[in-house]
Structure formats: C-alpha cells, structure tokens
Amino acid sequence: MDTPDPSAACRPSAINQLQAQDRAGHNWYRFVLSFPPHLVRDYLKRFGITSDQQVLDPFCGTGTTLVECKKLGIPSVGVEANAMAHFASQVKLDWTLNPDQLRRQAHEVAERTQTLLASDRGELRRLEPDRQQLLLKNSISPRPLHKTLTLLEQLQQHSDHRPLPHGQLALAKALVSKIGNLHFGPEVGIGTIKADAPVVEAWLTEVGAIAQDLQDFQSQASFPPAIVHQGDARQMRQVLTPGTIxxxxxxxxxxxxxxxxxxxxxxxxxxxxxxxxxxxxxxKQGLVRSNTRNVYKLDQDDQWIASHPEIQRLAAAIEAKRIELGKTSGFERLYARVTKLYFGGMAQHLADLRPILRPGAHLAYVVGDQASFFRILIHTGELLAAIAQSLGYELVSIDLFRTRRATATRAELREEVVVLRWVGDGQRPLSEHRSLQN
Ligand SMILES: C[S@@+](CC[C@H](N)C(=O)[O-])C[C@H]1O[C@@H](n2cnc3c(N)ncnc32)[C@H](O)[C@@H]1O
Structure with missing residues (x-):
C-alpha cells in the first residue's frame, strides 16, 4: 500500500494495519503503510493459488506478498529496485538462521559496544560529510548516531558473518522506530528531536523479536523457495524465466x-x-517515475502512453491548471510530465511482464486515486486498467479496498485492487492485441 498524498485526511484505517496474529516475519521491518498480509491471503484464495504454483511481486517493497506466501507454503519471487527494501525482503525470507546463535552473538556484540561506549572520552563518531549530507536534516541526533556507528562497527567486525544481515535489519528497524528523530505522518518528516536514545537496548529488543519468530518458523517442517531480485519492474525479463508466474x-x-x-x-x-x-x-533512476524528485531529462517512459487519450488529457488538464494558477516552480512545471512518465512506466512494466506469465495467470494491483498535482483527481486504478487492457490483459474487476477523503477538496479518494487476467498470447486473436509499443 502506498502512502496517501499529504493533502489527504489519512489515518491508516484498521483494514490497512498489520494484525497482531500476522506480526511474525512481517514486522521485522516494513514500510509504514505496506499493504496488509490479509489482503495477500484474500487474493491468493480468490485466485485458487496452490503450492505447485508461483507468485510474483514485481514491486515487492518490504516483502509482504513473499513473506505471506512463504508462510502459506507457496513459492514466490520478488523484484525490488530500492536497495534497502530489497535487503529487508531478503532477510525477512531467510528463516534458516539458528535463533540461539543469533541471540548469543547479538549479546556479545552488545556487550562489546557497551564497553566501548562506557570508555569513550566524549568525542563522538560522525559520518563522513558526503554521507551525512544524504540524511534528512536532524533525522538522527549526534549522540544516538555515535552509539549507532559504534554498534555497526562491532556488528561488522563480528567473526561469524552468518547472522549479520538479521542484526543489520534489526538495527534498521530500531533506527526508524526508536533511535532516529523521524516521524511518519504518513509522509516522512522530523518529529521530536531526542538528545539521546537507548541504541543498544532498542537493537537487542528487535533482535530478540526476530530470534523468537525464527524459532517459531523452524518448528514447521519445510518452506517453499522465495527469492527476491534487486532489479527494475520495467525490465524483468533480465531476471525472471518466461512462462513461470x-x-x-x-x-x-x-x-x-x-x-x-x-x-x-x-x-x-x-x-x-x-x-x-x-x-x-x-x-532513483531504477524506480518508476512517480514523483518530481525522480524525473530526469532523458526519461522516455512517456513514449509508452503517447497514444493513450485519457492520460494525454489528464496531463494536459494538469498543465492547464498550472498555467491558470500561475504556478512556476520547477517541481510544478514537472507535474504533467511525471504523470505521463508514471503511466508510461507502468505500461512498460505490464508489457514486459507478459512473456513471464503462464497463460491464465491472475493479477492484483493495489493502487490509490491521487490528487497531489493541483488537486486534479487521478483515477489511478481506472487508468491502469485501461492500459492493461490495451496490452492484451483481461480486466476482471476493480475492487474497492478502502477510501480516504482529501482534506482540501473533500473528494473521495479510492484505494482499489485492479484485478486482471492474462489469457496468453496463443489464445487471443491477433486483432485483439492493441499493444502500445511492441
Ligand atoms: C507501494 S511500495 C510496495 C510496498 C510493498 N507491498 C510492501 O509490502 O512493503 C512500492 C515499491 O515499489 C518499488 N519500486 C518503484 N519503482 C520500481 C521499479 N521500477 N522496479 C522495482 N521496484 C520499484 C519502490 O521502491 C517501493 O518499494
């Protein structure tokens, strides 16, 4: 589930929350509004997916689809472009680690870190300027940063490298939830600035939760394969085998x-x-262009929707509104372009996906209406469905998942699941294919 735009009145509703009984594995690290495991279960059931089939999440984020499939005994594969989300998914799918070993090694690392921290003479460790500049200003205070860097060094120096990724992911979770000053509302910003934070203790708590889940998982007999590739959902043929999904x-x-x-x-x-x-x-260049901060001069994804009248009309309406309102900032000038690049990128993804699917494959895309660009309503689900149909997919339904209300306009913003079916190339008359580019 994506984060709704900041202008929307958007407290995450219960339907979108991680339920207590689902926490194992999912809660090791997740995006604030990752979609909930029960949504994955609902669609697996509706599609009748069994353990001899394979599920794909091409925008797998922190791995909700894959973790849930693994729990249910269904093989799965994911693609994710963001290195952090890719790392998180990979670790969340590694259930082979011995939990006692993880606990023991974590306590050793914690002890060494505490000893070092107790003996430091007041000089604080800092990031190199290049790396510091990448951080959101004030996202972590100097003392918690010093403690975190000391802990990280001890983690990296640990002689047995096996448990390190789980320890690192536990630190990522603790950084976001307890160590740093971040606030998710749901857009990321800076909340209360903490002068200090119990870094080692917060980390050990997260490690303990992971170890407990590993112990519970390992009481089950066996698990299906689950792989996550770091890659681009617009070019998946590089990493996935045709006819396997x-x-x-x-x-x-x-x-x-x-x-x-x-x-x-x-x-x-x-x-x-x-x-x-x-x-x-x-x-950023590996991501679908969904915001003006990741638009580049040479981007060409808009070619994929050049002949799509609805999207051209929408982009023209956004640009006309900009002119009407007299808005001239660099970002605002890009709103129309990013809208075309976004739907073009999604068209490229859906086109690239076709050979990877087995004939009869079922698809569920969770997307939300948006009104971020001069409050012009973008019916993301409807437009995505139209693009998919033009690429030869069958539209089965557009299901309502939940609604939010935009604070500024009071307009209802729908969060929907676009349900598609891929009948397969051989079974459709050629005339039915209205491919956009290839
Ligand atoms: C709405 S989030 C997915 C959240 C996910 N369902 C979860 O449970 O965490 C969308 C994800 O798509 C990823 N993404 C964006 N463009 C991508 C691309 N071209 N290829 C692969 N992943 C991409 C983003 O990095 C982000 O993690």
Whole structure:
C-alpha cells in the first residue's frame, strides 16, 4: 500500500494495519503503510493459488506478498529496485538462521559496544560529510548516531558473518522506530528531536523479536523457495524465466509527490546501501517515475502512453491548471510530465511482464486515486486498467479496498485492487492485441 498524498485526511484505517496474529516475519521491518498480509491471503484464495504454483511481486517493497506466501507454503519471487527494501525482503525470507546463535552473538556484540561506549572520552563518531549530507536534516541526533556507528562497527567486525544481515535489519528497524528523530505522518518528516536514545537496548529488543519468530518458523517442517531480485519492474525479463508466474499480487508506487528514497534514507545511509549522491541518483533512476524528485531529462517512459487519450488529457488538464494558477516552480512545471512518465512506466512494466506469465495467470494491483498535482483527481486504478487492457490483459474487476477523503477538496479518494487476467498470447486473436509499443 502506498502512502496517501499529504493533502489527504489519512489515518491508516484498521483494514490497512498489520494484525497482531500476522506480526511474525512481517514486522521485522516494513514500510509504514505496506499493504496488509490479509489482503495477500484474500487474493491468493480468490485466485485458487496452490503450492505447485508461483507468485510474483514485481514491486515487492518490504516483502509482504513473499513473506505471506512463504508462510502459506507457496513459492514466490520478488523484484525490488530500492536497495534497502530489497535487503529487508531478503532477510525477512531467510528463516534458516539458528535463533540461539543469533541471540548469543547479538549479546556479545552488545556487550562489546557497551564497553566501548562506557570508555569513550566524549568525542563522538560522525559520518563522513558526503554521507551525512544524504540524511534528512536532524533525522538522527549526534549522540544516538555515535552509539549507532559504534554498534555497526562491532556488528561488522563480528567473526561469524552468518547472522549479520538479521542484526543489520534489526538495527534498521530500531533506527526508524526508536533511535532516529523521524516521524511518519504518513509522509516522512522530523518529529521530536531526542538528545539521546537507548541504541543498544532498542537493537537487542528487535533482535530478540526476530530470534523468537525464527524459532517459531523452524518448528514447521519445510518452506517453499522465495527469492527476491534487486532489479527494475520495467525490465524483468533480465531476471525472471518466461512462462513461470501464475499470479501477481503487488502494490506499485502511485503518482504523487512521495519519494521512497527519503522514507528509507536514514537506514540506507547508515547501513552503507547508499554511499554518495551518484548512488542515490542511480537508485532513483531504477524506480518508476512517480514523483518530481525522480524525473530526469532523458526519461522516455512517456513514449509508452503517447497514444493513450485519457492520460494525454489528464496531463494536459494538469498543465492547464498550472498555467491558470500561475504556478512556476520547477517541481510544478514537472507535474504533467511525471504523470505521463508514471503511466508510461507502468505500461512498460505490464508489457514486459507478459512473456513471464503462464497463460491464465491472475493479477492484483493495489493502487490509490491521487490528487497531489493541483488537486486534479487521478483515477489511478481506472487508468491502469485501461492500459492493461490495451496490452492484451483481461480486466476482471476493480475492487474497492478502502477510501480516504482529501482534506482540501473533500473528494473521495479510492484505494482499489485492479484485478486482471492474462489469457496468453496463443489464445487471443491477433486483432485483439492493441499493444502500445511492441
Ligand atoms: C507501494 S511500495 C510496495 C510496498 C510493498 N507491498 C510492501 O509490502 O512493503 C512500492 C515499491 O515499489 C518499488 N519500486 C518503484 N519503482 C520500481 C521499479 N521500477 N522496479 C522495482 N521496484 C520499484 C519502490 O521502491 C517501493 O518499494
């Protein structure tokens, strides 16, 4: 589930929350509004997916679809472009680690870190300036940063490398929830600035929760394969085998001003997943263009929807509104373009996906209406459904998942599940294919 635009009255409703009985595995680290495991279960059931089939999440984020499939004994595969989300999914799917070993090693690391912290002479460790500049200002205070860097060094120096990723993910979770100053409302911002934070204790609590889940998981007999590739959902043929996917359950980004790389910036920088501006730019270029902060001069995804009248009309309406309102900032000038690039990127993704699907494959795309660009309503689900149909997919339904109300306009914003079916190339007359580009 994407984060709704900031102008919406958007307390996450109960339907979108992680239920207590679902926490195991999912709660190791997740986006604030990742879609809930029960939604994945509902669509697996509706599609009749069994353990001899394979599910794909091409925008897998923190891995909700894959973790839920693994719990249910269904093989799955994911693609994710953001290094932090990719890392989180990978770790969340590794249930082989011995929980006692994890606990023991974590306590050793914690002890060494506490000893070092107790003996430090007041000089605080800092990030190199290049890395510090990547952080949102004040997202972590100097003392918690010093403690975190000391802990990270001890984690990295640990001789047995096996448990390290679980320890790192536990730190990522603790950074966001207890150590840093971040506030999610649901857009990421700075909340209360803490002069200090119990870094080691917060980390040990998260490690303990992971160890407990591992112990519970390992009481079950066996698990199906679950792999997550770091890659681009617009070019999946590089990593996935043709004709291997029976169902897709996913939530792509929505066209709004949300920059996913900001949401995950603190932990991405501290874990060394983004080291400088060039790495950040490369990451953004691998994402579907959903906000004006990741639009580049040479972007061409809009070619994919050049002949799609609804999207051209929508982009023209956004640009006309900008002119009417006399808005001239660089970001505002990009609203029409990012709208076209977004739907173009999604068209490219849906086109690229076709050969990977088995004939008869079922697809569920969770998307939300948006009104971030001069309050012009973007019916994301309807437009995505129209693009999919033009690429040869069958539209089964557009289900309502929940609604939110935009504070500014009071307009109802629908969050929907676009349900599609891929009948397969061989079974459709050629005339039915109204492919947009290939
Ligand atoms: C709405 S989130 C998915 C949340 C996910 N359902 C979960 O449970 O955490 C959308 C994800 O798509 C990823 N993404 C955006 N563009 C992508 C692309 N071109 N290829 C792969 N992933 C992409 C973002 O990094 C983000 O993690």
């Amino acid at each position: 029976d169902a897709v359950i996913t939530s792509p980004p929505y066209p709004n001003e949300k920059d996913y790389t900001r949401t995950t910036r603190l932990e991405s920088v501290l874990l060394g997943l983004i080291r400088d501006r060039a790495a950040l730019k490369a990451l």
